[in-house]
Amino acid sequence: MKLIEPTNFIEEEINKDLESGKAKEVxxxxxxEPSGYWHIGHCKAIMIDFETAKKYGxxxxxxxxxxxxxxxxxxxxxxxxxxxxxxxxxxxKLIYASEAYFDGIYEIAENLIKSGDAYIDEQSAEELSKSxxxxxxPGKESPxxxxxxxxxxxxxRDMKAGKYPEGKVVLRAKIDxxxxxxxxxxxxxxRVQHMSHYRTGNKWCIYPMYDFAHxxxxxxxxxxFSLCDMSFEDHRPLYNWxxxxxxxxxxxxxxxxxxxxxxxNVLLGKRYLRRLVDSKLVLGWDDPRFLTIVGMKRRGxxxxxxxxxxxxxxxxxxxxxxxxxxxxxxxxxxLNNVATRAMVVLDPLKVVITxxxxxxxxxxxxxxxxxxxxxxxxxxxxxxxxxxxxDFSLNPPPKYNRLVEGGIVRLKxxxxxxxxxxxxKDNGEIDHLECxxxxxxxxxxxxxxIKCKGTIHFVSAKNCFKVTIRDFKNxxxxxYVDPMKALEDGVSLEELLTPNSMTESVAYAENFxxxxxxxxxxxxxxxxxxxxxxxxTKDSLxxxxxxxxxxxxKVK
RNA sequence: UGGGGUGUCGCCAAGCGGUAAGGCAUUGGACUCUGACUCCAACAUCCGUAGGUUCGAAUCCUACCACCCCAGCCA
Numbered sequence: 001m002k003l004i005e006p007t008n009f010i011e012e013e014i015n016k017d018l019e020s021g022k023a024k025e026v027x028x029x030x031x032x033e034p035s036g037y038w039h040i041g042h043c044k045a046i047m048i049d050f051e052t053a054k055k056y057g058x059x060x061x062x063x064x065x066x067x068x069x070x071x072x073x074x075x076x077x078x079x080x081x082x083x084x085x086x087x088x089x090x091x092x093k094l095i096y097a098s099e100a101y102f103d104g105i106y107e108i109a110e111n112l113i114k115s116g117d118a119y120i121d122e123q124s125a126e127e128l129s130k131s132x133x134x135x136x137x138p139g140k141e142s143p144x145x146x147x148x149x150x151x152x153x154x155x156x157r158d159m160k161a162g163k164y165p166e167g168k169v170v171l172r173a174k175i176d177x178x179x180x181x182x183x184x185x186x187x188x189x190x191r192v193q194h195m196s197h198y199r200t201g202n203k204w205c206i207y208p209m210y211d212f213a214h215x216x217x218x219x220x221x222x223x224x225f226s227l228c229d230m231s232f233e234d235h236r237p238l239y240n241w242x243x244x245x246x247x248x249x250x251x252x253x254x255x256x257x258x259x260x261x262x263x264x265n266v267l268l269g270k271r272y273l274r275r276l277v278d279s280k281l282v283l284g285w286d287d288p289r290f291l292t293i294v295g296m297k298r299r300g301x302x303x304x305x306x307x308x309x310x311x312x313x314x315x316x317x318x319x320x321x322x323x324x325x326x327x328x329x330x331x332x333x334x335l336n337n338v339a340t341r342a343m344v345v346l347d348p349l350k351v352v353i354t355x356x357x358x359x360x361x362x363x364x365x366x367x368x369x370x371x372x373x374x375x376x377x378x379x380x381x382x383x384x385x386x387x388x389x390x391d392f393s394l395n396p397p398p399k400y401n402r403l404v405e406g407g408i409v410r411l412k413x414x415x416x417x418x419x420x421x422x423x424x425k426d427n428g429e430i431d432h433l434e435c436x437x438x439x440x441x442x443x444x445x446x447x448x449x450i451k452c453k454g455t456i457h458f459v460s461a462k463n464c465f466k467v468t469i470r471d472f473k474n475x476x477x478x479x480y481v482d483p484m485k486a487l488e489d490g491v492s493l494e495e496l497l498t499p500n501s502m503t504e505s506v507a508y509a510e511n512f513x514x515x516x517x518x519x520x521x522x523x524x525x526x527x528x529x530x531x532x533x534x535x536x537t538k539d540s541l542x543x544x545x546x547x548x549x550x551x552x553x554k555v556k
Numbered sequence: 557u558g559g560g561g562u563g564u565c566g567c568c569a570a571g572c573g574g575u576a577a578g579g580c581a582u583u584g585g586a587c588u589c590u591g592a593c594u595c596c597a598a599c600a601u602c603c604g605u606a607g608g609u610u611c612g613a614a615u616c617c618u619a620c621c622a623c624c625c626c627a628g629c630c631a
């Protein structure tokens with residue numbers, strides 16, 4: 001297998017093993033417990049697993065780490081496969097650990113008992129916990145620790161046969177009750193659980209613990225590098241112990257840990273998201289304010305943008321917290337390449353072109369100025385149009401180069417207009433503007449020589465329809481940079497939430513948008529990126545605000 | 557007070573004994589029929605602290621400090 005130029009410490013380690021012959025190839029696995037939705041943190045791990053293997057010409061398995069029937073509430077395989085596909089990854093194979101490896105793991109457990117490396121303990125859960133000792137004091141050995149091997153073997157088989165209730169007996173690895181690493185103090189490796197498993201039904205009533213199952217699953221399926229987050233670093237000695245005692249083959253998988261992703265002002269904890277979903281405070285697991293994969297997809301983020309961001313964040317062992325602005329940068333960057341430009345007026349102000357006598361005329365709008373192949377579409381210019389309220393000012397701040405009384409501005413794709421009169425309502429608010437267009441200034445055929453410092457977008461009254469716009473604020477208030485910590489400090493979930501983080505408004509969109517399909521991505525020129533939401537119906541379109549355009553205009 | 561990890565610009569992050577890459581953010585400015593994009597420029601004499609080794613250290617050694625993780629029959 002080829003060596004590559006390493007781009008992070010994991011690849012450096014892999015290169016070493018490949019060179020020394022400790023490993024022959026790079027086969028990885030992504031091992032979710034099928035119990036919930038994936039979020040951006042999972043994306044990081046997925047990307048590391050898939051990209052690393054791919055670089056070395058290896059491959060990656062998707063393995064359901066389903067060793068606990070009490071927590072796994074259904075078959076998430078389809079949704080996981082869909083998420084992976086959306087991210088652009090295809091697993092070599094989908095594997096259910098429960099179906100593929102439980103027999104093998106059980107057999108190895110019996111071997112461990114026979115070799116004196118595991119024993120049946122009959123202490124209660126509390127006794128077990130108490131005798132484990134503390135971080136600074138050693139634990140006490142169980143009175144059952146040195147029982148005859150035959151006795152342990154018989155009980156273990158009876159456990160499997162369903163002769164024991166839950167909690168009565170467990171199988172423990174015999175390691176060292178005084179070990180400074182708590183994980184090595186005779187960890188439980190099998191427990192009784194009388195319940196139906198979503199895949200294996202009632203075939204089993206004993207289930208292996210993660211620490212015992214994981215290394216063996218890796219070994220059994222031929223995984224060579226088992227990449228996980230730093231919280232498993234303390235488990236590595238146990239991982240290796242299990243392989244040494246239970247696997248005993250020349251080639252064994254190697255666990256390497258990396259730091260997981262942390263984002264400022266983002267809450268990813270499953271139980272909290274579930275509370276928000278259950279209490280209907282959000283639209284669902286795919287709420288556009290969530291950083292779940294389905295949420296980001298619905299929001300209008302692109303897989304490419306997410307991956308670009310993750311790539312830029314790097315792979316290290318150091319704790320880090322990345323600001324959302326870094327994510328936004330990459331989302332905007334990718335959207336800029338793929339989003340179709342359209343004109344939508346979010347907050348309309350009517351403008352009458354007093355000297356325009358024709359019914360209307362076509363104008364052309366480029367679909368994407370950064371991509372020549374994107375083509376263009378037609379829009380209309382007519383006597384009555386709408387512009388953005390904020391694009392006209394009676395008291396313009398310095399450097400305001402939009403429309404002012406008596407001033408000119410270019411209408412994107414159409415003519416330069418001059419504002420002659422501001423018509424007010426009885427209450428003093430602006431009702432509409434009366435402007436004149438300068439006939440020889442049409443886009444593409446302007447020979448007037450007139451220089452115009454501002455260009456604004458607009459929509460023709462003859463070429464627009466109403467759409468609903470959904471705007472989102474960050475779910476978590478800005479002051480709670482680390483919402484998880486705030487929660488631990490006793491702040492309530494409700495207190496963390498930004499009030500009215502989703503708002504709806506009505507906008508005037510050019511007719512071109514009538515053909516939009518769900519998830520289609522647009523740039524509403526000069527405003528931001530939007531995508532069509534799945535809640536849309538044929539005559540009521542809803543656009544999610546994915547993210548605004550950067551705006552460097554500052555009023556000083 | 558045990559064990560395991562981590563400390564390089566506001567935030568990420570290269571660097572692996574030869575004299576501090578890059579990105580985000582920020583600030584100027586150019587360009588622009590999107591105040592977007594793009595483009596230029598500025599932004600760590602210093603690498604947790606203190607000593608030491610060396611002609612030479614962010615990189616080696618020693619001590620200290622800070623932060624994170626671990627006491628589920630969860631994963």
